[in-house]
Amino acid sequence: MEFLRNTWYAALWAQDLEPRQLLARKFLDEPVVLYRKPDGAVAALRDVCPHRHAPLHLGTVRDDGSLQCGYHGLVFDATGACVRNPHGSGRIPPQACTRSYPVVEKHSLIWIWMGDREADPSLIPDFSMLDEDSGYQISRRDWLLMEANYELITDNLLDLSHTAFLHVGILGSEETIKADLSMEQEGDQLKVNRLVSNCPVPGFFDMMYKRNEQMVDLWADMRWDPPGCMINDTGVTDPGAPRTQGTGIYGTHFLTPETDRTTYYLFAAARQNPISWGEPLDTEIQEKVADLRRYAFEHQDQVMIRGQQRVMDELPPDEQPVLLEIDTGPTRYRRILSKLMRAERTAAAAE
């Protein structure tokens, strides 16, 4: 499968990589070893030793930040160059190197660039609410490896009408089906906005808001940056009242393909306008925000999307989905993604 390569992908939460730790991952079908040097800097190399092709993640990080293959001890620096051969004359053949990938630690994530073009850190979309010093209460920084192509998960997140059915009781109900939909595109960034007026408060929001199951206005504005970075500004307020009087979350979602059939799905939520209910309730609510989101993604979205993937894999390739009005978001983002992939193909062909 073709992936967009010259772009930043969220590789993992920065908290999940300790100094001297070597972590094996696969991104866009390529084996990658990520590691943290003793000084805290992160590096990423192709997880293949050029001598005998052992996985480098079975090696060790040395004091100077280089990586030593665990099999016969070749040593590589963070650019992937072999800097030491402990055997014989110590000669280093010119081919004894492995590929390195640009990595940046930002917004409490480690981002990786899998393409060949120059990696510009200013292209990382703004997720500053996830910064350690943002002042926001952040729920658990969590992740799943989902058994589906990342485009099916993006379809799911850019069409939140499914919350009324798949997440009934938690995030929606029969009375949240009817919504005003709008869409804005700025460059390659897309926003798909959904507003349900005067509906019974879904359980997830009732837990954070007035806790009396009253009627509310429910909003969910999803921002998408290619290829798979999203933030859902979502919350509830009294019917007709400004959003600033309500409460909700900024739900962040990062989709990074492992393969064309598996996707790393990273997520965390920053609370917006949190209402304090005192302790121990505030801590319980914070835990519940994380637990309920994980439950919804793992046991509801994943089950459905995995099933959908399996069905689609058996269908004749020309059997196209029937589109409804709710599909404007998914249709538009796929168009942007196709355009970007086409541009990448054209640029590669010209080189």
Ligand code: FES
């Ligand atoms: S396989 Fe890495 S040094 Fe031999």
Ligand SMILES: [Fe+2]
């Ligand atoms: Fe969902």
